[in-house]
Amino acid sequence: MTQPIKYFILLAVLLISTAQANELPDQLRISLLITAQSAGSPEAFTVSGGRWGTERHLVHAALLVEHPQGRFLFDTGLGRDIDSAFAANNWINRKLLAYEELNPALDQLEQAGYQASDIDFIIPSHLHWDHLGGLPDFPTTTVKVLPRGLEEAREHGQRPAFLPEHLAGPRQWQDLQLSDTPYQGFDRSLDLFADQRLILVDLSGHTAGQVGLFINLDSGKRLFFIGDTAWTLRGVEHNRSRPQFVQWIAHVDSDREANAQVLQQIHQLSEEQPELLIVPAHDELVAQQLAHFPDFED
Numbered sequence: 001m002t003q004p005i006k007y008f009i010l011l012a013v014l015l016i017s018t019a020q021a022n023e024l025p026d027q028l029r030i031s032l033l034i035t036a037q038s039a040g041s042p043e044a045f046t047v048s049g050g051r052w053g054t055e056r057h058l059v060h061a062a063l064l065v066e067h068p069q070g071r072f073l074f075d076t077g078l079g080r081d082i083d084s085a086f087a088a089n090n091w092i093n094r095k096l097l098a099y100e101e102l103n104p105a106l107d108q109l110e111q112a113g114y115q116a117s118d119i120d121f122i123i124p125s126h127l128h129w130d131h132l133g134g135l136p137d138f139p140t141t142t143v144k145v146l147p148r149g150l151e152e153a154r155e156h157g158q159r160p161a162f163l164p165e166h167l168a169g170p171r172q173w174q175d176l177q178l179s180d181t182p183y184q185g186f187d188r189s190l191d192l193f194a195d196q197r198l199i200l201v202d203l204s205g206h207t208a209g210q211v212g213l214f215i216n217l218d219s220g221k222r223l224f225f226i227g228d229t230a231w232t233l234r235g236v237e238h239n240r241s242r243p244q245f246v247q248w249i250a251h252v253d254s255d256r257e258a259n260a261q262v263l264q265q266i267h268q269l270s271e272e273q274p275e276l277l278i279v280p281a282h283d284e285l286v287a288q289q290l291a292h293f294p295d296f297e298d
């Protein structure tokens with residue numbers, strides 16, 4: 001094969017693969033990007049009544065959602081500059097929140113031919129560091145939040161839970177407007193593309209304005225991403241909150257009582273609808289049941 005033909009074929013392949021990556025799919029599909037995992041802790045640290053002899057490696061993840069009308073990330077996981085942001089934490093928090101195997105969402109996306117600009121918007125489940133850590137990698141992307149979530153983070157947010165650099169700088173923050181339409185027992189909801197496939201609900205408690213995301217795939221599979229209402233599915237199944245001592249050390253929940261009520265509601269939902277896959281943001285065992293980028297499920 002002559003050189004010019006080789007280059008032409010290479011160029012064509014590149015153009016086709018870029019076009020495929022940037023084109024929105026015909027039907028809803030999702031893919032999980034694991035951006036890091038915690039260095040490891042006994043399960044008893046993650047949920048009240050958890051086992052001391054079982055070591056858990058909670059994950060920090062972003063969910064890529066591709067809908068015929070738009071592409072977005074639900075959470076960002078940890079990003080390229082997280083090491084320097086994290087280094088500003090004190091020693092105890094650096095030990096408690098240690099993570100490893102950093103693999104930022106944007107690195108993974110770029111390896112597959114995506115660019116940051118291919119992401120139309122970001123919806124963080126809430127504004128804690130481990131959910132927003134990839135935000136600086138998407139400097140021009142609009143972030144959609146419940147207004148009181150942003151208010152809490154800006155006015156009361158403190159290290160290590162909130163990192164000020166994630167909330168500063170020029171960026172478009174857009175209010176999510178939930179309607180009074182109930183969904184699956186939650187009083188207010190937002191049907192993102194008005195087709196009953198992606199529905200946001202208010203899960204305030206862990207933080208003000210935490211949102212959960214129901215996903216109804218064409219395959220019939222249904223998922224419910226619950227942010228940090230519980231760190232593990234065990235917490236949902238047993239209706240058990242995080243241990244009290246974790247709350248004392250790290251003040252994890254903005255409103256522990258409200259979070260317990262949301263957890264109770266999700267626990268009940270999981271009992272009534274065992275086919276609904278409940279996805280706590282950090283549960284590495286549940287994450288194993290999802291398609292990992294660059295694979296998708298639809």
Ligand SMILES: [Zn+2]
Nearest residue numbers: 128130131228
């Ligand atoms: Zn978290």
